[in-house]
């Protein structure tokens with residue numbers, strides 16, 4: 001019985017690190033890896049919470065077998081059906097053919113459509129409870145955090161919330177698993193990146209879920225990604241509250257696209273002017289170099305957003321347009337925006353960004369600043385003015 005990690009005396013961590021996958025959802029970079037967390041309660045009835053990505057099934061089942069030590073697995077609770085958590089369900093069913101799979105109506109629709117599984121089902125409704133012996137589970141449906149079937153399970157004796165993807169983040173657990181065992185600031189940035197990239201679009205549904213859970217005396221939050229919060233669960237709850245309300249800090253993100261440095265020159269000048277105005281948090285980010293995942297993360301944090309682009313084939317520089325498409329998907333709100341850029345002959349880059357801003361009803365701090373080929377002495381006043389208007393708004 002080696003390598004067994006207890007969350008409490010009878011609750012075990014059976015998740016795994018993934019340092020091999022480079023892109024989460026084949027899209028979001030994973031420089032620090034990711035975990036697929038799963039948990040097991042041993043009681044009169046033994047229950048597993050979610051599974052792991054199919055690439056990790058073998059190690060996962062080995063861990064479960066070690067802990068159960070010949071005992072049977074009675075239930076599998078599926079809080080979320082995304083394949084990074086549901087990928088081992090078929091194998092669990094093969095290993096434990098008598099298991100009952102607990103989920104809601106939508107879970108079972110997805111289970112059939114994804115894996116063809118239609119047997120061993122135990123359907124629950126919002127607020128239903130199941131007794132395990134010493135432990136008691138209560139189910140809370142939390143749709144669209146961030147899929148339609150998503151739910152959370154509260155274990156009432158030890159007051160632990162099995163939260164699915166909510167409160168989770170990127171980053172492997174390198175030894176430490178609990179919030180008090182790790183440098184939590186190292187994880188917080190990756191938790192916000194996970195939130196903004198994966199869950200961010202669903203802020204109102206996160207708020208609805210948090211209201212539903214607000215009466216619970218939660219001692220431990222066990223998400224399906226990242227650290228387990230046992231010492232300060234209030235910290236991740238308040239961060240989630242802030243992010244899902246689209247609240248901001250004082251600071252400006254300048255995201256730009258530039259082939260030959262002319263638009264970048266404007267970005268650097270504006271950044272210097274913002275600093276003159278007393279803004280300390282300024283992030284100048286090259287959209288060709290920095291994946292939009294990281295730019296979105298910074299935009300989720302700060303109130304001011306400046307977009308810079310050259311003109312490329314009559315339109316926005318493609319890497320910048322990609323960022324705009326993503327931000328539009330995320331439904332970003334409560335920010336103030338500004339635009340600057342360059343063109344050679346006909347223009348179209350700056351105009352294209354302004355169209356995005358209008359379409360999304362995002363607020364602009366002042367008119368855009370556009371120059372032919374490169375900014376010179378006569379353009380600096382306008383750029384300084386853009387920085388001043390932006391600084392004024394983010395300090396409000």
Ligand SMILES: Cc1cc2nc3c(=O)[nH]c(=O)nc-3n(C[C@H](O)[C@H](O)[C@H](O)COP(=O)(O)O)c2cc1C
Pocket residue numbers: 257258259260261262263264309310311312313314315342343344345346347348372373374
């Ligand atoms: C491949 C390419 C395509 C371009 N397409 C246009 C265009 O359609 N319309 C235009 O006005 N300028 C166009 N330009 C000119 C650039 O927008 C201009 O040179 C600008 O100063 C480049 O800024 P940068 O150095 O920040 O990339 C193009 C330049 C290149 C290299």
